[in-house]
Every structure is written in structure tokens, then in C-alpha cells.
């Protein structure tokens with residue numbers, strides 16, 4: 001293995017120069033395959049970058065100064081509450097035109113490890129929909145197919161994975177025939193990784209022959225878009241706007257013509273959707289003007305007295321919570337990713353439990369956090385935009401993330417919210433929804449995104465409102481009978 005030997009010497013020298021020679025402490029005991037894996041891990045590490053972060057972020061807890069002035073940001077109203085001057089109608093038409101022209105692509109960040117959900121496999125493969133058990137990726141694919149049916153062009157779909165789940169994600173799409181999309185229009189690429197550190201700055205091994213690497217945060221998406229060639233691919237295809245969303249939100253409108261149109265008409269480089277916060281201290285990022293720049297301040301960083309402030313009319317002063325739905329102009333993504341460290345956003349430290357090995361190479365499962373991970377967050381790109389806008393949307397329409405197996409933001413709440421939204425759409429079409437004493441729909445309802453993308457679309461599609469009996473399972477899908485022939489098929 002000449003190549004390996006060559007790599008070994010060079011890589012070991014770099015590691016030692018940076019005080020990380022211990023990564024090779026088990027080298028003499030490793031077989032050829034393990035050696036190759038260790039070298040591949042070490043080759044992933046940007047030692048200079050890591051060295052520059054150790055003092056500020058790892059050896060002590062970073063002190064991130066709050067901006068001097070934190071003010072409320074101007075947020076555009078929700079659809080339906082928009083200005084009466086026709087701006088929203090005109091914007092919607094601009095968005096539709098961009099879709100028809102093939103100038104919009106979807107972009108899902110799916111590189112996370114989904115540790116809280118605890119599901120074996122990529123999170124996008126998790127079967128979430130209440131009747132069919134359709135996985136998250138299928139729902140997004142169906143949303144894109146609906147866009148194609150409506151406007152004649154199915155947008156390209158870029159999916160960012162990480163080395164931890166790339167192969168499995170690809171295999172999942174293969175096994176499901178890309179959910180009816182053209183494989184050439186689904187583009188996968190991998191994000192970068194960062195090592196986990198001990199508090200003294202030494203990098204951790206996860207096994208004797210593996211560095212404890214993990215994905216560098218959804219903020220790593222900008223750099224990965226550039227380095228993977230995805231931005232160049234977008235340019236070739238004529239894509240100008242990137243519709244960004246996370247893999248864990250089954251309610252997301254994968255492509256929203258109104259949002260795209262407002263973003264284009266306002267000359268925004270990076271746009272965002274916000275929901276009104278459920279309570280003052282809700283654990284979502286807060287849209288603010290930080291020293292005059294539109295920014296997201298994390299709930300943990302926004303001082304409580306600001307989070308509790310009220311306007312003169314009693315409404316919350318900082319009321320706009322971030323839901324990780326954005327449009328990025330491709331040109332903006334290109335501009336901020338130029339140069340060697342292009343696309344690098346501020347680092348955030350998280351103290352985590354990292355499986356590792358002791359000095360004899362025996363596995364150690366820590367009971368308390370033993371490692372420091374560093375991640376970038378995509379919303380930190382917003383202040384880099386020359387112009388940025390935020391619009392409110394309804395939480396029940398567009399946001400219900402699957403973060404946990406149980407409790408808040410869980411499998412249960414996401415399914416419940418899918419049913420609630422289906423009920424609201426069907427009611428808008430004139431259906432009568434049976435309801436339990438607590439007001440929840442007393443039927444299991446599912447609308448396939450290929451059938452309708454919103455309530456208006458559903459109204460256009462339904463020949464007449466279906467009759468929904470208490471306890472029924474009603475699936476509204478292309479070419480299917482409803483109510484659902486086989487309620488047992490529901491999950």
C-alpha cells in the first residue's frame with residue numbers, strides 16, 4: 001500500500017505538528033483496512049482551522065458578545081394578511097414565473113445525526129405520514145412532483161448528506177425509484193465534518209482507528225454547496241433561487257411561489273419564514289435587528305428581559321421565531337463561498353457525550369458530556385446578505401419538526417399536526433370534520449402532497465368534499481379511492 005504509506009507519513013507529521021499525534025497511538029495494532037480508514041479520517045481534518053479555534057472555543061467556553069443594539073425587525077405579514085396593494089398577488093405571479101422558467105431549485109439539509117429521534121437510518125427515511133406511513137423524503141418528492149404538475153417544470157432537488165448517512169440516503173432513493181422523480185434531477189452531496197475535542201484541545205478517537213468526526217452543522221451547507229460543485233451545477237441549469245428547508249419538517253412547502261416572488265421582488269439575497277412565538281422563551285431563534293442588521297439570535301442568547309418585552313399595544317416585541325425555511329439567491333451563495341475559508345460562518349460550541357476509547361483502546365460510553373463539538377448555523381448567513389427579508393407564516397400550515405421520539409416536536413406532534421392541517425384544508429373545501437370533545441379531528445386524515453400543495457389547490461382538485469365519518473381513515477391521493485379502503489394500513 002504505497003499510497004497509504006505516503007499518506008501516513010505526511011498526515012502523521014501534520015497531526016504531530018498540531019499536537020494531535022495521539023490520533024496514531026494505536027497505529028502498530030491496526031490492520032491494513034483500519035489504517036486506511038484512520039488515514040481517510042485524518043485527511044478530512046483541517047488542522048489549521050481547528051488550531052485557530054481551540055483557544056477561543058474549546059479550551060474555554062466562548063464569550064460571544066451580544067450586539068450593542070437589539071431591536072425588533074420588520075417582518076412581512078402572512079399570506080392573506082398582506083398589503084391590499086396587490087403586492088402579494090404580483091409576487092406570487094413572479095414566483096410562478098421563476099418556477100416555470102426552471103430558475104428555482106429545492107435544497108434539503110439532511111446531514112444531521114438525528115440523535116434525539118434515535119432512528120436507525122437517515123432521518124428522511126423515517127415514516128411519518130399518518131395513513132400511508134410515507135417517509136419524509138417521499139413527502140418532499142411528492143411536493144416537487146405537484147409543482148411539476150402545476151407549472152410544467154419539476155425543480156431540481158439538491159440534498160446535503162454527511163459521510164455518516166450518504167450511502168444509506170442514496171440507497172434509500174434507489175430502493176424507492178426516486179419516488180417518481182428523474183434521478184438526474186436529484187443531486188446528493190456531502191457536507192464537511194469536524195472532529196470532537198477534549199476540553200484540553202486534543203481530538204477524540206471514537207475507536208482505535210476512527211477519529212470522532214461529526215457533520216459541521218447545517219451552516220456547513222454553504223461551503224458544501226460550493227466545494228461539491230452543486231452551485232456550479234445550479235448555474236449550468238439556470239437555477240437562480242434556492243429553496244432551503246430541513247429534512248425534519250413534514251409540513252414544509254418545498255417550493256412556495258409567494259415566498260419566492262416576494263424574495264425576488266424585494267431584491268433579497270436571503271429570505272426567511274418566521275412564526276409567531278408560542279411563548280416568550282420558546283426555544284426558537286429570534287429574528288432581530290442586531291446593530292442594524294437582520295439576524296437570528298438564539299433563544300439561549302437573547303436576554304430574558306428582552307424576550308419578555310411588550311410593545312405599547314401589548315404584543316410581544318420579539319415575536320418572530322425562526323423555522324429554518326429560507327430562500328437563498330444562488331449569486332449570494334457564490335459570493336459568500338469564495339476563497340479558501342469562504343462560506344465559513346461563526347462557530348457554535350456544544351458539549352456532548354462522545355463515544356471514545358481509553359488509553360488501552362477499550363470503548364468508553366461517557367455518562368456526562370466529555371467532548372466539545374463545533375457547528376455552524378445557516379441563519380448566521382443572513383447578516384451577510386446585502387438585503388434580507390422575513391415573512392410570517394402560520395405554524396399549523398408549515399412547521400412541525402420531528403426532533404424527538406416523544407414529547408414536544410415529536411413523531412406524535414408532527415402526525416397530529418399533519419392531521420390538523422388536512423382537516424383545516426378539507427373544511428375550507430366544505431367538508432364536515434367530526435371532532436372529539438377536545439376539538440381534535442375524530443378521524444385520521446392524510447392528503448398526499450402530489451394531490452394538493454395547499455388549501456386552494458385542494459379546492460381546485462376535489463370534485464366535491466368527501467364525507468368523513470367519525471373514526472374513518474381518509475387518504476386523499478392521486479388515483480385512489482377515499483375513504484381509505486384499508487384502515488388497517490394506517491400506522
Ligand code: UTP
Nearest residue numbers: 109110111112113114115116215217218246247
Ligand atoms: P438538528 O439541529 O435538529 O440536528 O438539525 P439533527 O442532527 O438532525 O438532530 P439531533 O440534534 O442529533 O437530534 C436540523 C436540520 O439540519 C440538518 C439536519 O439533518 C436537519 O435537517 N443538519 C444538522 C445537517 O444537515 N447537518 C448538520 O451538521 C446538522
